[in-house]
Amino acid sequence: xxxxxxxxxxxxxxxxxxxxxxxxxxxxxxxxxxxxxxxxxxxxxxxxxxxxxxxxxxxxxxxxxxxxxxxxxxxxxxxxxxxxxxxxxxxxxxxxxxxxxxxxxxxxxxxxxxxxxxxxxxxxxxxxxxxxxxxxxxxxxxxxxxxxxxxxxxxxxxxxxxxxxxxxxxxxxxxxxxxxxxxxxxxxxxxxxxxxxxxxxxxxxxxxxxxxxxxxxxxxxxxxxxxxxxxxxxxxxxxxxxxxxxxxxxxxxxxxxxxxxxxxxxxxxxxxxxxxxxxxxxxxxxxxxxxxxxxxxxxxxxxxxxxxxxxxxxxxxxxxxxxxxxxxxxx
Amino acid sequence: xxxxxxxxxxxxxxxxxxxxxxxxxxxxxxxxxxxxxxxxxxxxxxxxxxxxxxxxxxxxxxxxxxxxxxxxxxxxxxxxxxxxxxxxxxxxxxxxxxxxxxxxxxxxxxxxxxxxxxxxxxxxxxxxxxxxxxxxxxxxxxxxxxxxxxxxxxxxxxxxxxxxxxxxxxxxxxxxxxxxxxxxxxxxxxxxxxxxxxxxxxxxxxxxxxxxxxxxxxxxxxxxxxxxxxxxxxxxxxxxxxxxxxxxxxxxxxxxxxxxxxxxxxxxxxxxxxxxxxxxxxxxxxxxxxxxxxxxxxxxxxxxxxxxxxxxxxxxxxxxxxxxxxxxxxxxxxxxxxxxxxxxxxxxxxxxxxxxxxxxxxxxxx
Ligand SMILES: Nc1ncnc2c1ncn2[C@@H]1O[C@H](COP(=O)(O)OP(=O)(O)OP(=O)(O)O)[C@@H](O)[C@H]1O
Ligand code: SF4
Ligand SMILES: [Mg+2]
Numbered sequence: 001x002x003x004x005x006x007x008x009x010x011x012x013x014x015x016x017x018x019x020x021x022x023x024x025x026x027x028x029x030x031x032x033x034x035x036x037x038x039x040x041x042x043x044x045x046x047x048x049x050x051x052x053x054x055x056x057x058x059x060x061x062x063x064x065x066x067x068x069x070x071x072x073x074x075x076x077x078x079x080x081x082x083x084x085x086x087x088x089x090x091x092x093x094x095x096x097x098x099x100x101x102x103x104x105x106x107x108x109x110x111x112x113x114x115x116x117x118x119x120x121x122x123x124x125x126x127x128x129x130x131x132x133x134x135x136x137x138x139x140x141x142x143x144x145x146x147x148x149x150x151x152x153x154x155x156x157x158x159x160x161x162x163x164x165x166x167x168x169x170x171x172x173x174x175x176x177x178x179x180x181x182x183x184x185x186x187x188x189x190x191x192x193x194x195x196x197x198x199x200x201x202x203x204x205x206x207x208x209x210x211x212x213x214x215x216x217x218x219x220x221x222x223x224x225x226x227x228x229x230x231x232x233x234x235x236x237x238x239x240x241x242x243x244x245x246x247x248x249x250x251x252x253x254x255x256x257x258x259x260x261x262x263x264x265x266x267x268x269x270x271x272x273x274x275x276x277x278x279x280x281x282x283x284x285x286x287x288x289x290x291x292x293x294x295x296x297x298x299x300x301x302x303x304x305x306x307x308x309x310x311x312x313x314x315x316x317x318x319x320x321x322x323x324x325x326x327x328x329x330x331x
Numbered sequence: 332x333x334x335x336x337x338x339x340x341x342x343x344x345x346x347x348x349x350x351x352x353x354x355x356x357x358x359x360x361x362x363x364x365x366x367x368x369x370x371x372x373x374x375x376x377x378x379x380x381x382x383x384x385x386x387x388x389x390x391x392x393x394x395x396x397x398x399x400x401x402x403x404x405x406x407x408x409x410x411x412x413x414x415x416x417x418x419x420x421x422x423x424x425x426x427x428x429x430x431x432x433x434x435x436x437x438x439x440x441x442x443x444x445x446x447x448x449x450x451x452x453x454x455x456x457x458x459x460x461x462x463x464x465x466x467x468x469x470x471x472x473x474x475x476x477x478x479x480x481x482x483x484x485x486x487x488x489x490x491x492x493x494x495x496x497x498x499x500x501x502x503x504x505x506x507x508x509x510x511x512x513x514x515x516x517x518x519x520x521x522x523x524x525x526x527x528x529x530x531x532x533x534x535x536x537x538x539x540x541x542x543x544x545x546x547x548x549x550x551x552x553x554x555x556x557x558x559x560x561x562x563x564x565x566x567x568x569x570x571x572x573x574x575x576x577x578x579x580x581x582x583x584x585x586x587x588x589x590x591x592x593x594x595x596x597x598x599x600x601x602x603x604x605x606x607x608x609x610x611x612x613x614x615x616x617x618x619x620x621x622x623x624x625x626x627x628x629x630x631x632x633x634x635x636x637x638x639x640x641x642x643x644x645x646x647x648x649x650x651x652x653x654x655x656x657x658x659x660x661x662x663x664x665x666x667x668x669x670x671x672x673x674x675x676x677x678x679x680x681x682x683x684x685x686x687x688x689x690x691x692x693x694x695x696x697x
Contacts, residue, residue, distance in 0.1 A: 226449055227453060238431045325456055
């Protein structure tokens with residue numbers, strides 16, 4: 001297991017290294033840079049005649065005149081040594097400051113969504129598989145087809161409407177205004193969860209629908225295995241047989257797709273956040289990329305991929321812990 | 332467990348008495364009845380061999396004996412599965428026990444153990460061999476029991492432990508598991524106990540399966556084609572092992588197989604099954620030397636004289652009908668070379684009793 005862990009951690013570091021290079025290349029791709037943009041913003045319509053020299057000065061001021069590989073090295077050094085993602089040109093403050101709050105928001109939504117998805121789909125799907133052809137089983141099929149068919153921005157709008165009109169909760173942001181600056185307390189935590197639940201439900205909707213189907217199918221498969229009959233033949237109580245043998249294996253496909261789920265949540269989040277007015281990273285990523293505010297865009301890209309890679313790692317390790325066949329062959 | 336008064340006097344060495352067992356399945360195509368009135372007995376310490384082609388209902392009838400059938404199965408409530416496991420002449424009707432009740436679970440695995448055709452699939456791949464043996468031991472055995480004590484004392488110890496609800500300690504159970512693995516001939520059992528099924532060879536896995544089944548000292552072992560998936564040398568070893576352990580534990584065995592050649596070597600009594608009925612039953616010698624039923628004769632003719640062990644049976648011309656299209660009359664009549672027109676295709680032949688507690692279901696002997 002230790003060898004396996006060392007192996008995977010090494011793989012993770014290598015992946016992150018290549019990701020960082022790719023992110024930097026992507027940042028360099030759009031034509032022009034923030035110096036052009038800045039000069040245009042500042043002086044257009046003022047009648048001032050901007051010369052190439054002025055722009056070069058601005059560029060020098062931002063440090064954008066140095067060659068790309070030097071800038072990459074400086075940027076990475078800052079991140080690795082001081083956890084400093086550089087300066088935001090547009091906000092004229094540090095990237096860390098611009099991203100801070102939104103990072104927590106994004107992570108909070110991500111994990112609430114994941115937990116909600118798994119807490120709902122795994123037990124319900126297992127129950128439905130064990131009680132095949134029961135009413136729960138049939139409702140599961142209907143609900144999960146609905147879940148797969150309904151686009152989630154539509155769902156977001158419906159939830160928004162319902163929560164504002166029926167429950168009278170403020171949506172948008174992590175907290176109600178009265179808790180925004182309050183110190184941490186249980187009430188504040190509750191308030192935060194209340195705000196998280198809508199985006200989490202919207203984002204968990206299709207994932208839950210999908211996982212319900214997967215877990216149910218795997219569970220049905222596992223229930224028919226001879227090893228389950230053999231366990232029953234040993235006189236083991238039924239619930240113990242179910243939990244120890246088929247249920248344990250039925251969660252494998254869920255565990256192995258955690259990374260995939262994270263990926264999907266990150267891609268769907270901007271639209272949902274836009275509808276719900278949530279300050280999260282995806283929206284800022286698009287905006288700063290269009291703005292050529294490169295270190296902000298780069299930091300967000302790095303963070304999002306970092307979490308996808310990390311969750312893939314978690315999924316690999318969990319899978320290896322769940323299934324001993326992987327430990328031996330997978331390294 | 333409520334012991335039933337023993338109404339019909341039975342020989343004291345009877346362990347299980349299955350009477351008129353009928354099992355149906357609710358399927359999408361309708362109701363099928365793959366076991367249709369099966370009656371047999373197994374004596375203490377003896378081996379009953381059940382032979383028959385695929386689909387004749389061997390597995391279904393033996394699984395019904397411990398209520399191990401899937402949910403869509405319906406066992407006729409009038410069928411009786413009388414188990415004389417108490418050793419005092421009283422019996423329980425297993426068919427009356429509730430599915431998954433503690434009573435049936437005590438019998439299942441504790442008194443009647445099973446091994447299956449596919450040793451790899453019989454083990455869960457995600458737990459060690461030891462884990463699955465320990466599970467069985469702790470389910471059925473109390474602390475302070477020796478690995479291979481005589482059945483009588485173990486039996487009473489099990490009873491006591493069940494009453495006292497004292498589970499064996501995990502470490503003790505593990506030591507027992509190692510001893511069991513050693514007993515079934517697995518070298519280096521201390522290491523094997525912590526290995527996963529995929530780390531063992533096929534023969535070793537079947538030995539391990541036997542270790543799991545016998546770790547609870549059952550009074551009966553149901554071996555459902557235990558050697559079909561193994562090659563001939565291993566097959567012989569496994570059969571030898573089952574026989575040794577059977578003597579040592581004074582255990583009864585039901586040995587299921589396709590292979591008439593194999594049954595001759597292991598069974599005291601043979602029952603030949605065809606489409607859910609026993610068409611002939613008798614002492615192994617009698618049946619092998621003088622088969623009566625045309626189907627039994629067909630099975631015996633199909634054994635190659637020289638290498639008779641490793642061939643699957645392709646005995647009688649024609650295919651086994653699907654359980655949905657059960658032929659009327661004698662179920663064997665579409666394939667029977669000696670069928671009698673206007674009789675065999677209309678009526679079901681009854682049992683014709685013969686000497687040595689033998690019977691045959693065929694109009695040729697009616
Ligand atoms: N769960 C089930 N649902 C419906 N039909 C079943 C079920 N289990 C078994 N059957 C049917 O019962 C019949 C007898 O099956 P069984 O497994 O007892 O045969 P068998 O004699 O053990 O054959 P084999 O030698 O192939 O193991 C088969 O026709 C099978 O299709
Ligand atoms: S009863 Fe008729 S069909 Fe059936 S085995 Fe005997 S002779 Fe053949
Ligand atoms: Mg079978």
